[in-house]
Amino acid sequence: MLTPTVVTHTTVRRTNRAPVASPRSAARCSSCAMRHLCMPQGLAHDDLPKLEALICTARSVRRGEALYRVGDPFDNLYAVRSGSLKTVMAHRDGREQVTGLRLAGEPLGLDGISTNVHTCTAVALEDSSVCIVPYSALKHMCRETGAMQDRLHRLMGEQLIRETSQMMVLGSLSADERVAAFLLDVSERNGQRGYSHAEFNLRMTREDMGSYLGMTLETVSRTLSRFQKRGLIDAQGKLIRIVDHDGLRHL
Amino acid sequence: MLTPTVVTHTTVRRTNRAPVASPRSAARCSSCAMRHLCMPQGLAHDDLPKLEALICTARSVRRGEALYRVGDPFDNLYAVRSGSLKTVMAHRDGREQVTGLRLAGEPLGLDGISTNVHTCTAVALEDSSVCIVPYSALKHMCRETGAMQDRLHRLMGEQLIRETSQMMVLGSLSADERVAAFLLDVSERNGQRGYSHAEFNLRMTREDMGSYLGMTLETVSRTLSRFQKRGLIDAQGKLIRIVDHDGLRHL
DNA sequence: CGGGTTGTTGAGGTTAATCAAACATTGTGG
DNA sequence: CCACAATGTTTGATTAACCTCAACAACCCG
Incomplete structure (x- = not known):
């Protein structure tokens, strides 16, 4: 069904889907997509400085490259800054399915919260850039700031609703x-x-x-x-x- | 499609599998399904008293009755204490779909976290009993206790994974x-x-x-x-x- | 025990999958 | 910059899986 990473001949001629690591540019990301992640509603102005204090760097992901893979340790949440990514999961037998699409401004990486390990693979659909939000720091901050706690809960709740809706789409x-x-x-x-x-x-x-x-x-x-x-x-x-x-x- | 809270008459003749069938009993629920909800791993012993302090009452739901409905204000999370429930959503055109099944020991009601309103209807499949966990109190407690925060996050994360899995089932x-x-x-x-x-x-x-x-x-x-x-x-x-x-x- | 709900099974129809082939687009190296 | 190779897209013909309709049986539940 799904293209099983066909190993072409000896010459490992990598096509556009280079599954290799990135140059990993790490730039400071002050008000990027974190605005989307945290600002929209409910975050008091007093809290903004705290938010900015979150170690929040950017990372670029090239088309076809994975931001994270199934089984990778879960340390960070992400917010898509530019571009778009898909999330993919595989059945035991190897059949793969696309389980989600993330556009700029949308959060990514919530899978893995319960297991401390990512349960799907996130692949860039085009050259993209994401904000990195360390989960432990975010958690800590949620303990101090109710608004931030609400925001994170809302984020997870929205994801739950999105997935329920997709179940409805697929089911009926x-x-x-x-x-x-x-x-x-x-x-x-x-x-x-x-x-x-x-x-x-x-x-x-x-x-x-x-x-x-x-x-x-x-x-x-x-x-x-x-x-x-x-x-x-x-x-x-x-x-x-x-x-x-x-x-x-x-x- | 959905059985509309059939009001039966006075003779409450219970069948064999009607365990605790108190007509809307509000009993103290100390170590019931909250053990499932909170104990399993990670909650330090020091935190237990705090947990018990959560105003946690029980409610019984008769077969076919709704614990909550689409559009109801979201105030509580629930843990199924006995019995089982299904969650149901409807498309714009009225077509309904079952979106989930909750067995004893499992959490219920996470839909609604993001909107403050329930996005599905929960209907008892048999005479059942649930623990009520006020969300605001739980949230407050998560701010004080890291282990509790982890527990709630884990709960939401598990729900996310369940739904993703169901998407895979439906999709492929x-x-x-x-x-x-x-x-x-x-x-x-x-x-x-x-x-x-x-x-x-x-x-x-x-x-x-x-x-x-x-x-x-x-x-x-x-x-x-x-x-x-x-x-x-x-x-x-x-x-x-x-x-x-x-x-x-x-x- | 009786009526309504729920479950089973069959026949036939419809949707979407599969198989196949041609065409378009993209990216790369010469 | 062009040409080639790989990937992606479109369309057609056929098939298979699942749905629909229908009849009947079994089971609760009151």
């Missing part, structure tokens, strides 16, 4: 409805970050989308084509424009 | 595999509570199971029958005995 929607729901979800999240609701560059492949939506890449492709014919969207490869928002919602 | 397993995965999951959780791995009374209907597993009740029924013919299980209605554990795992 038709292929058409799944694709529509996915496009609308991405559209909305894009809007929340201040970008266009109507047009975005979705860096997942058709295979990734299919994996996330519980269907094959062919069905995804066919569905998008049909949507286009019906005047619901305008898709040029990965660039997607939503033409008839309501039409998608009322499928 | 065949009907047979889904049913098998579900039976093994319930078996394992039953074992964790000290009951039998091999035999349990699953109080969901075939329709509930189908809804949870993204398939029709007929397919669930057929699958169970086939499993039985193959000697994998022995199912007498809701009483299920797992005969060939490994056979189920390696479907």
